Amino acid sequence: MKTVITYGTFDLLHTGHMNLLRRARKLGDRLIVGVTTDSYDQSRGKLNVMESLEERMENVRKTGLADLIIKEELEGQKIHDIRKYGADVFVIGSDWSGKFDYLREYCEVVYLERTKGVSSTDLRSARNPIVYMGIAGHGRIAGRFLRESKYVSNIEITAVFGRNKERVRRFAESHALLEYDTEYEQFLDRVHAVYIAVPHHLHYEMARRALLRGKHVLCEKPLALARDEAEELFRIAAEKGVVLLEALKTAFCPAFQQLTSLAGSGVIGSIKAVDATFTKLIEDETAREYDPMQAGGAWTELG
Ligand code: CTP
Numbered sequence: 001m002k003t004v005i006t007y008g009t010f011d012l013l014h015t016g017h018m019n020l021l022r023r024a025r026k027l028g029d030r031l032i033v034g035v036t037t038d039s040y041d042q043s044r045g046k047l048n049v050m051e052s053l054e055e056r057m058e059n060v061r062k063t064g065l066a067d068l069i070i071k072e073e074l075e076g077q078k079i080h081d082i083r084k085y086g087a088d089v090f091v092i093g094s095d096w097s098g099k100f101d102y103l104r105e106y107c108e109v110v111y112l113e114r115t116k117g118v119s120s121t122d123l124r125s126a127r128n129p130i131v132y133m134g135i136a137g138h139g140r141i142a143g144r145f146l147r148e149s150k151y152v153s154n155i156e157i158t159a160v161f162g163r164n165k166e167r168v169r170r171f172a173e174s175h176a177l178l179e180y181d182t183e184y185e186q187f188l189d190r191v192h193a194v195y196i197a198v199p200h201h202l203h204y205e206m207a208r209r210a211l212l213r214g215k216h217v218l219c220e221k222p223l224a225l226a227r228d229e230a231e232e233l234f235r236i237a238a239e240k241g242v243v244l245l246e247a248l249k250t251a252f253c254p255a256f257q258q259l260t261s262l263a264g265s266g267v268i269g270s271i272k273a274v275d276a277t278f279t280k281l282i283e284d285e286t287a288r289e290y291d292p293m294q295a296g297g298a299w300t301e302l303g
Contacts, residue, residue: 002028005087005107007072009036011049012123013059016115021065022093023112033060034072039254044075045151048124051094070200082106090147122155134159134187136206137197138171141220145195146175157195161187188213195247196220199288200295204229207244211236216243222303225295278302 006024010017010033013127025031035057041049051059057069070081082090082103093114103109131154135142138160149157149215151167159179162168172180181187184206188194193216196206204224207217207253222232237244250256263271280302289296 001029002089003030003032003085003087004091005029005032005034005078005081005085005088006091007034007036007078008061008092008211009041009046009049009120010056011051013056013063014118014120014123016118018063018065019115020091020093020112021063025081025101027066027089027091027110030067031065032068032070032081032087032262033066034070034081035060036052036072039257040073040075047151048128050155060244078103081105099135107204124153129153131155131193132158133193133195134161134191134192135195135197136161136184136210137199138162138168139197142171142195142197143175145197156288159187160191160228184209185213186214192216193243193245195220200300201225204233207233208236211240211242211244214240218243218245218247220247222246222295225300 004024004027006020008017008020021033023029035053036046037050037053049056052118053071057071060066060069068085072078078090078100081087083106087107089108089110090100090106091110091112092100094111095114097111100109100111101108133149133155135145135157142160146157149155157175158177159181159182160168160172160175160177161181162171163182165182168180168182179190180185181190188210194210196203196210196217196219198206198220200220200222203219203222206215207219207223210217217233217237224233224243232246262268280289287296288294289301295301
């Protein structure tokens with residue numbers, strides 16, 4: 001009995017997936033298919049998977065090609081599965097060529113030619129139009145945001161705003177952005193959504209102007225420096241029917257979500273208090289983080 005094992009997201013099951021499963025099946029007597037869980041996909045940057053794990057597993061089942069369907073939950077699980085199920089062959093599409101050579105220690109590794117012209121990413125893009133996004137600000141965090149955005153389908157960063165023409169031009173050029181502006185309204189007109197990454201004391205005003213122009217806003221923390229300002233922003237967003245989100249990325253980290261859901265399940269009893277610490281060491285005492293005029297200080301900078 002020769003066992004073949006393969007893995008994938010299998011979102012919006014398409015002919016590329018079918019071809020791969022059919023050929024994989026032919027390499028042995030039994031085929032095991034590992035389907036990635038939502039949290040595993042998120043942790044490796046696949047953020048826009050459309051179907052739930054259950055739907056994707058069901059679609060694989062319906063192909064009639066898999067003898068066993070398992071969940072792939074963790075990086076490094078493949079070695080464990082190969083041993084557990086006694087897999088003789090590990091199969092994956094040629095887009096992964098070379099990446100799984102380390103499994104040769106455990107079984108045969110076969111890269112099958114990928115079917116050309118079809119992918120889940122393309123199918124997702126066809127269903128959801130691309131959101132053109134601009135970045136207001138061009139500091140360190142803006143560069144990191146740009147790099148990270150490449151992992152998200154359906155988002156394209158096209159423009160950057162900054163007040164200093166020379167600096168904003170340099171940022172646009174070094175990140176191959178199509179447009180840069182020193183006029184905020186002109187910049188807003190080019191995009192559907194804006195990521196606000198300017199110094200804190202400017203967040204409220206720039207978020208407000210973007211929302212009033214009907215743009216979705218992802219704003220660095222703190223969204224505003226006073227409660228009534230934040231409430232006003234959410235009111236405008238609701239009136240305009242656009243998304244307003246504060247960029248509290250910790251809330252979206254899989255480990256944090258796991259922590260809050262475990263805590264919520266009551267597994268450690270009823271929670272009486274939460275004690276958290278967040279510190280940051282900045283040696284340069286002239287830095288923005290120390291300047292109250294720029295909303296620096298322990299509360300507005302870190303709080
Ligand atoms: N596959 C293939 N031919 C395609 C698309 C996928 O042979 N045109 C293979 C992949 O190489 C992998 C398996 O199908 O072995 C599952 O791939 P998955 O990542 O789920 O599919 P993609 O369509 O590549 O998804 P995405 O665009 O989200 O990366």
